[in-house]
Amino acid sequence: MLAELTHRCPLACPYCSNPLDLDKREEELDTETWLRVFQEAAALGVLHLHLSGGEPASRRDLEDLIAGAAQAGLYTNLITSGIGIDRARLDRLASAGLDHVQLSIQDTDEDEADRVSGYSGSHRRKRAFADAVNQVGLPLTINVVLHRGNIARMRDLTAEAIELGARRIELAHTQYYGWGLTNRAALMPSRDAVEEARRTVAGLREETAGSIVIDYVLPDYFARYPKPCVNGWGRQSLNVTPRGRVLPCHAAESIPGLDFWNVADHSIADIWRDSPSFSAFRGTDWMQEPCRSCARKDIDFGGCRCQALALTGDPRNADPVCVLSPHHETVAALVEQSSTEQGFVMRGRSPAKAHPS
Amino acid sequence: MSAVPADARPRLARGVKLAEDRVRGGWNVLAPERVLKANATTVEILKLCDGERTFHEIVDELAARFSADPVRIETDAGALLADLRAKRMVEL
Numbered sequence: 001m002l003a004e005l006t007h008r009c010p011l012a013c014p015y016c017s018n019p020l021d022l023d024k025r026e027e028e029l030d031t032e033t034w035l036r037v038f039q040e041a042a043a044l045g046v047l048h049l050h051l052s053g054g055e056p057a058s059r060r061d062l063e064d065l066i067a068g069a070a071q072a073g074l075y076t077n078l079i080t081s082g083i084g085i086d087r088a089r090l091d092r093l094a095s096a097g098l099d100h101v102q103l104s105i106q107d108t109d110e111d112e113a114d115r116v117s118g119y120s121g122s123h124r125r126k127r128a129f130a131d132a133v134n135q136v137g138l139p140l141t142i143n144v145v146l147h148r149g150n151i152a153r154m155r156d157l158t159a160e161a162i163e164l165g166a167r168r169i170e171l172a173h174t175q176y177y178g179w180g181l182t183n184r185a186a187l188m189p190s191r192d193a194v195e196e197a198r199r200t201v202a203g204l205r206e207e208t209a210g211s212i213v214i215d216y217v218l219p220d221y222f223a224r225y226p227k228p229c230v231n232g233w234g235r236q237s238l239n240v241t242p243r244g245r246v247l248p249c250h251a252a253e254s255i256p257g258l259d260f261w262n263v264a265d266h267s268i269a270d271i272w273r274d275s276p277s278f279s280a281f282r283g284t285d286w287m288q289e290p291c292r293s294c295a296r297k298d299i300d301f302g303g304c305r306c307q308a309l310a311l312t313g314d315p316r317n318a319d320p321v322c323v324l325s326p327h328h329e330t331v332a333a334l335v336e337q338s339s340t341e342q343g344f345v346m347r348g349r350s351p352a353k354a355h356p357s
Numbered sequence: 358m359s360a361v362p363a364d365a366r367p368r369l370a371r372g373v374k375l376a377e378d379r380v381r382g383g384w385n386v387l388a389p390e391r392v393l394k395a396n397a398t399t400v401e402i403l404k405l406c407d408g409e410r411t412f413h414e415i416v417d418e419l420a421a422r423f424s425a426d427p428v429r430i431e432t433d434a435g436a437l438l439a440d441l442r443a444k445r446m447v448e449l
Binding site: 043044045047048073075077099100102137138139141167168170209210212213215 | 370371372373374376378379380381385387389390392442443444445
């Protein structure tokens, strides 16, 4: 389960996975409600709790939330920018029962990293935060969202992750939803760069075996078949937004007409089993052709509903990343478009600042 | 030959937990972004990986408890721990 504790964040990354329309602070769930949600999630069978945002450290009650989640028996993973957590606070989070820290970095070059995060000095602070995580003894994962601007530096990024003491690195290509879709022209790498990245990862895995685990998330648009998005709708994951709406995936709100239940009105178990939004694309009965008769329908579940909607206009269509989709040409054309777009549209930043020239 | 030295004192890395699954039954190894379903043998081996017992002692203890061939146990447990070590889930 992904708990988006808040949409507030000091950074403004152009590939942010939060929706364009952010939940406001005064709408956020209170401490007691989150603690109840964690109990209900554990009772339903949730094992991992990812505390995310926005920046989860923007919540002053993060310590209490982690303590409650640990008490419920959940494995707690803090997904953070590292901004807003000093050593003393990290100690408190660890004592509360935090199991693991996932820290994002934007690039290896400080200036470029700060440009992408929209926050001056962010990279230096992230390095200091990684040091603190090591001192406290918590396991660390570094995650990097790959895009045109940093895809050539995967090797350096991995070296930096090792230097920062990470046990694991997640190299994940940008997913084109929300802000990522808005900034797609400036983020999408060329086909050549993607091919090169694939070779680099294979080599890196061998070279770094035993010192760091590399999780590589494939570039969506460049694949032949779609990703098994969230491992199937309503099958093993759920996402709770800052104001308590429960979604089958974090971008699901982009699909119009779905009725998302709120934890204020229903238990997690009821929402999981009975809410119309979870039932909408669960299993395979909702599928149309070419998915309905496809041998791969239980492998990739037709791909991503949000992407099907965004690129074909109908969330019941096959994800057009799939070569079998009649809309596949749309994706193929996007991939071949070589763009020189440089500027980003960043959340909470004025367009003038976002387009330095 | 086992993949793990006899005098190594294996333990689960910090952030890796052997946990009973109260909803589905059985046991899981929980790690960052990973859940490994642990079968009965794995559970018995990992429960002894406390950072104090040596690998040699773990093998002896399991062989005695299950009246099993220590060579076979050493091979199986060694393979398991070497695999988890490669995944950075176990420290030797």
